[in-house]
Amino acid sequence: MSVMREKLENSNETVFTAEFPSIDGGGMAKVEKSAARLAPWFDAVNATDNPAAHAHASNTSSAIAMKMHGIEPIMQIVCRDKNRLAIQADMMGAALHGIENISLLTGDDVTAGDEPETRRVFDIDSTQAINIARILTTGQYLSGRKINPAPDFYISAVENPAAPPFDYRIERALKKYRAGAKYLQLQICYHPDRLEKFCAGVAKIAPDLKLIPTIVLVKSAKPMSFMNDKVPGIDIPLDSINRVASATDQADEAYKLTLELAKHALSLPAVRGLHVTDFRHDDSLDSFMYDLGQKPRN
Amino acid sequence: MLKKLLPFVEHAIKKPVWDCRMCGQCVLHSTxxxxxxxxxxxxxxxxxxxxxxxxxxxxxxxxxxxxxxxxxxxxxxxxxxxxxxxxxxxxxxVDMRLQGSSSWINLITKRDQQTPAGWSTTDSDH
Incomplete structure (x- = not known):
C-alpha cells in the first residue's frame, strides 16, 4: 500500500510531498542526487508531466526512476499532451510498475512553454481523467474492455484555491472528489484568507476530501515578483513582495514569510499536509522541516 | 436531407450568439x-x-x-x-465522431447521451 494512502486514510499524520526536479540529462546519477536530498523529508514526491509545457523525461519513466531510488512517486498526468488512449496507457503503465499514486491535472497551456507552436490535445479534461482512473480501478477501460486484475490507484488531483471564480473552486473540488480523487494538492497560494475560505468550504461539503496546500521556498522577492507577473493563476499581494524586498536580509525575511504561511495552512480544516516547492536549493529545506516539527525519516 | 440542412441552420443561429463550435453534443443549458x-x-x-x-x-x-x-x-x-x-x-x-453534426438531431435521437460502455459517474465508495 502506498504511504500516501496509508497515512491519509488510516492515520491522522501530517504528510509532506514535494516536486521532483525535472530530468533532462545526467542519467540515474542525477536522479540519485535529487532523491537523496528529498528522501529524508517527504512521504511522496510528484513525478511531473512536462511541467509548464516544457518537454522533459516522461512522467512514467521519472516515476519509475524515483521508485528505484526509494522515493514514492505521485505520478502526474496532464491532459495537454495526450488523448484518452495515451492517458489510459500512462495509467496502466504506472500500474505495471507498482505506482499507485496518480494525480490528474489539466496542464499549463502550450503557450506557457518553450514550444508554443505545439498542438494542444485536451481530448479529455482533468475531472474526466480522474473519473477514468476510477473506472480503471473497477476493472475496465473506458471502452468497457475488462482488466483483470484491476489496478489499485490512489487517485488525487490539483485545485487552485486562489484563482477566480473563487466560490466555484469549492464546488469543483467536490466534483473532483465525486469523480474519484481522495486528496487535492493545492496550487501556490499567497492569500491566507482565500486559502482559509477554500479549505473551510471544502471541509463543509466534502468532509472526506483531504487537502495539501503548496508552500514555496524562495530566497528573495525576485521570484515572487516573477510568479506574480508571469504565471497566470498566481497572485501575490504587493504587501508580501514589499515585505521581502525591503528587508535587509531578503533570504531571511522570505523564509519567515514562508514559515508563517506554512503554519497557517497546516492549521486549516481539511488540511492533512503540505506540498513543498523548493526554489532555494540551499540548506533552508532542512531548517524549514525542523521548524515545522519534522524529523528526518531514517 | 434534413440531416444535411440542420447543421447549417443550427450553426447560423448558434455561431453569432454563442460562438458555437458544432461539437454536436450541446451542453449550453448546463453551463x-x-x-x-x-x-x-x-x-x-x-x-x-x-x-x-x-x-x-x-x-x-x-x-x-x-x-x-x-x-x-x-x-x-x-x-x-x-x-x-x-x-x-x-x-x-466529447464524442469526436459527432463533430459538425446537428446537436438538435442528436438530442432528439438521444445520440448525444451515448457514452463508452465503461463510462459511469457513480462510485460505490462515495
Missing part, C-alpha cells in the same frame, strides 16, 4: 448558457488553474475565462432550476 468549447482547452467540467486575477483566460489574456463567465451567468441569469442543478454534473468526454 450557464456559455459554450465550454470556446475555452482554449475545451474544458467541459470547470476552469483550469490558470485563471488570471482579473478573471481572464490564461491562454487569451484579453478574454474573460469561459468558466468564470459561465459561473457568473449560472448565479445571476434567470434560468430553470434544473439547468442550474446540472451545472456541477460530470460531463463525459
Amino acid at each position: 450557464g448558457m456559455t459554450c465550454p468549447m470556446t475555452c482554449p482547452k475545451t474544458l467541459r467540467n470547470g476552469p483550469c488553474g490558470g485563471v488570471r486575477e482579473n478573471g481572464n483566460c490564461e491562454v487569451i489574456p484579453d478574454m474573460q475565462c469561459v468558466w468564470a463567465k459561465a459561473y457568473d451567468r449560472k448565479v445571476s441569469l434567470p434560468m430553470p432550476t434544473v439547468w442550474k442543478e446540472h451545472f456541477n454534473e460530470l460531463r463525459p468526454p
Whole structure:
C-alpha cells in the first residue's frame, strides 16, 4: 500500500510531498542526487508531466526512476499532451510498475512553454481523467474492455484555491472528489484568507476530501515578483513582495514569510499536509522541516 | 436531407450568439448558457488553474475565462432550476465522431447521451 494512502486514510499524520526536479540529462546519477536530498523529508514526491509545457523525461519513466531510488512517486498526468488512449496507457503503465499514486491535472497551456507552436490535445479534461482512473480501478477501460486484475490507484488531483471564480473552486473540488480523487494538492497560494475560505468550504461539503496546500521556498522577492507577473493563476499581494524586498536580509525575511504561511495552512480544516516547492536549493529545506516539527525519516 | 440542412441552420443561429463550435453534443443549458468549447482547452467540467486575477483566460489574456463567465451567468441569469442543478454534473468526454453534426438531431435521437460502455459517474465508495 502506498504511504500516501496509508497515512491519509488510516492515520491522522501530517504528510509532506514535494516536486521532483525535472530530468533532462545526467542519467540515474542525477536522479540519485535529487532523491537523496528529498528522501529524508517527504512521504511522496510528484513525478511531473512536462511541467509548464516544457518537454522533459516522461512522467512514467521519472516515476519509475524515483521508485528505484526509494522515493514514492505521485505520478502526474496532464491532459495537454495526450488523448484518452495515451492517458489510459500512462495509467496502466504506472500500474505495471507498482505506482499507485496518480494525480490528474489539466496542464499549463502550450503557450506557457518553450514550444508554443505545439498542438494542444485536451481530448479529455482533468475531472474526466480522474473519473477514468476510477473506472480503471473497477476493472475496465473506458471502452468497457475488462482488466483483470484491476489496478489499485490512489487517485488525487490539483485545485487552485486562489484563482477566480473563487466560490466555484469549492464546488469543483467536490466534483473532483465525486469523480474519484481522495486528496487535492493545492496550487501556490499567497492569500491566507482565500486559502482559509477554500479549505473551510471544502471541509463543509466534502468532509472526506483531504487537502495539501503548496508552500514555496524562495530566497528573495525576485521570484515572487516573477510568479506574480508571469504565471497566470498566481497572485501575490504587493504587501508580501514589499515585505521581502525591503528587508535587509531578503533570504531571511522570505523564509519567515514562508514559515508563517506554512503554519497557517497546516492549521486549516481539511488540511492533512503540505506540498513543498523548493526554489532555494540551499540548506533552508532542512531548517524549514525542523521548524515545522519534522524529523528526518531514517 | 434534413440531416444535411440542420447543421447549417443550427450553426447560423448558434455561431453569432454563442460562438458555437458544432461539437454536436450541446451542453449550453448546463453551463450557464456559455459554450465550454470556446475555452482554449475545451474544458467541459470547470476552469483550469490558470485563471488570471482579473478573471481572464490564461491562454487569451484579453478574454474573460469561459468558466468564470459561465459561473457568473449560472448565479445571476434567470434560468430553470434544473439547468442550474446540472451545472456541477460530470460531463463525459466529447464524442469526436459527432463533430459538425446537428446537436438538435442528436438530442432528439438521444445520440448525444451515448457514452463508452465503461463510462459511469457513480462510485460505490462515495
